[in-house]
Amino acid sequence: xxxxTRGFLGRRRRDPRLPPGQYDAGRDWPVLTAEPTPRITxxxxxxxxxxxxxxxxxxxxxxxxxxxxxxxRGAIHCVTTWSKFDTWFAGVSVDTLxxxxxxxxxxxxxxxxxxxxxxxxxxxxxVTGGKAWIVxxxxxxxxxxEHGGPVRMLVPHLYFWKSAKWIxxxxxxxxxxxxxxxxxxxxxxxDPWREQRYQGD
Amino acid sequence: xxxVASVQRPxxxxxxxxxxxADRIDHLPGQHYVVRLTAPDGYTxxxxxxxxxxxxxxxxELFVERLEDGEVSTYLADVVExxxxxxxxxxxxxxxxxxxxxxxxxxxxxTGVVPFVAMLRAARDLDRTDLLRIAVSTRTLAGLPYADELxxxxxLVITTREPRGIRPAGRLTDADLIPLWEPGQTAYVCGSTxxxxxxxxxxIGMGVPAPAVRIERFGPSG
Numbered sequence: 450x451x452x453x454t455r456g457f458l459g460r461r462r463r464d465p466r467l468p469p470g471q472y473d474a475g476r477d478w479p480v481l482t483a484e485p486t487p488r489i490t491x492x493x494x495x496x497x498x499x500x501x502x503x504x505x506x507x508x509x510x511x512x513x514x515x516x517x518x519x520x521x522r523g524a525i526h527c528v529t530t531w532s533k534f535d536t537w538f539a540g541v542s543v544d545t546l547x548x549x550x551x552x553x554x555x556x557x558x559x560x561x562x563x564x565x566x567x568x569x570x571x572x573x574x575x576v577t578g579g580k581a582w583i584v585x586x587x588x589x590x591x592x593x594x595e596h597g598g599p600v601r602m603l604v605p606h607l608y609f610w611k612s613a614k615w616i617x618x619x620x621x622x623x624x625x626x627x628x629x630x631x632x633x634x635x636x637x638x639x640d641p642w643r644e645q646r647y648q649g650d
Numbered sequence: 651x652x653x654v655a656s657v658q659r660p661x662x663x664x665x666x667x668x669x670x671x672a673d674r675i676d677h678l679p680g681q682h683y684v685v686r687l688t689a690p691d692g693y694t695x696x697x698x699x700x701x702x703x704x705x706x707x708x709x710x711e712l713f714v715e716r717l718e719d720g721e722v723s724t725y726l727a728d729v730v731e732x733x734x735x736x737x738x739x740x741x742x743x744x745x746x747x748x749x750x751x752x753x754x755x756x757x758x759x760x761t762g763v764v765p766f767v768a769m770l771r772a773a774r775d776l777d778r779t780d781l782l783r784i785a786v787s788t789r790t791l792a793g794l795p796y797a798d799e800l801x802x803x804x805x806l807v808i809t810t811r812e813p814r815g816i817r818p819a820g821r822l823t824d825a826d827l828i829p830l831w832e833p834g835q836t837a838y839v840c841g842s843t844x845x846x847x848x849x850x851x852x853x854i855g856m857g858v859p860a861p862a863v864r865i866e867r868f869g870p871s872g
Binding site for chain 1: 684688697743744843851860
């Protein structure tokens with residue numbers, strides 16, 4: 450713990466919905482991506498679940514839309530310190546995909562991979578039990594490409610780099626492996642309420 | 651912790667803080683630091699700022715653009731004085747970095763040039779400025795931080811709101827970038843979201859492979 454910074458009072462209203470060190474971005478939804486925005490059409494998109502599963506499965510755009518629809522309404526939190534309240538996403542629950550692929554008993558972690566090659570790793574328990582989605586709708590319309598459209602991952606209880614844009618693959622793993630930002634100085638899990646921003650937090 | 655050694659004002663609405671950082675770990679050019687402020691009631695606010703100095707510089711120079719409603723940047727720009735102690739964390743980020751030994755094309759928009767200033771200074775220390783090609787887009791020359799240093803290093807500077815030499819005001823185009831691109835370069839793009847999107851799509855359109863393009867987009871960083 451460090452003491453107060455000389456002359457700093459903090460101008461923003463304390464909002465109990467905000468995790469520590471976050472601020473409310475209001476209507477803004479900043480775009481932060483480390484690679485060029487890919488051009489992906491729904492016709493060329495698909496999602497696969499593979500690795501430590503009984504049955505590797507993949508779904509096309511149309512097939513994924515036949516799965517039971519699932520929605521998320523609530524906040525999202527970016528490690529760059531903005532949070533956004535009252536978001537509304539729709540797509541399919543990751544639980545639904547995993548039920549089809551059936552993770553084997555030794556599966557403990559998931560690597561999410563994007564069309565661009567971006568990766569992020571998650572404990573299996575962070576993407577099961579209604580905590581994670583594959584989404585193609587935002588606010589009742591198509592998910593914009595700069596926000597990961599046509600389809601992104603959504604894991605809103607973790608910092609948003611875990612919600613891989615342009616998602617195309619979930620690989621079940623027995624052992625944890627670091628993804629893109631996790632190899633580049635960011636925390637392995639990324640819980641905003643524990644302020645797990647960087648390695649060592 | 652860091653002690654503020656000096657506060658400089660390279661352009662309007664911005665400060666460069668030169669810091670003596672205790673137990674410092676050398677950064678790679680392109681990395682950033684987090685500055686964390688704590689209010690008397692324990693409330694904290696933190697933001698990331700690009701490092702403009704080279705690793706060999708005994709101090710760390712952070713460039714801070716003052717955003718009107720920015721809680722951290724207004725404090726750093728308006729309140730901080732030499733001798734103040736700041737809580738800092740860094741260096742951070744292992745992706746948008748230059749290793750000092752490979753050819754690179756640096757494409758910056760406005761204050762997005764700051765990590766490239768660190769790369770340029772590091773290249774000078776290593777006597778490898780031949781590895782870097784720099785293109786910069788700015789509204790006006792007066793609004794470009796480190797403009798003299800960039801121009802002296804041979805950077806192509808495009809101004810979008812005022813003419814420059816015989817060239818009328820206008821955007822960066824692929825015709826500007828094609829002469830700077832060579833296969834084998836890594837292309838680094840840094841600037842606002844709209845600049846980064848436009849510049850990276852220019853590069854892709856020129857045939858630069860997407861995996862060779864590394865992007866740092868500015869979110870609001872108040």
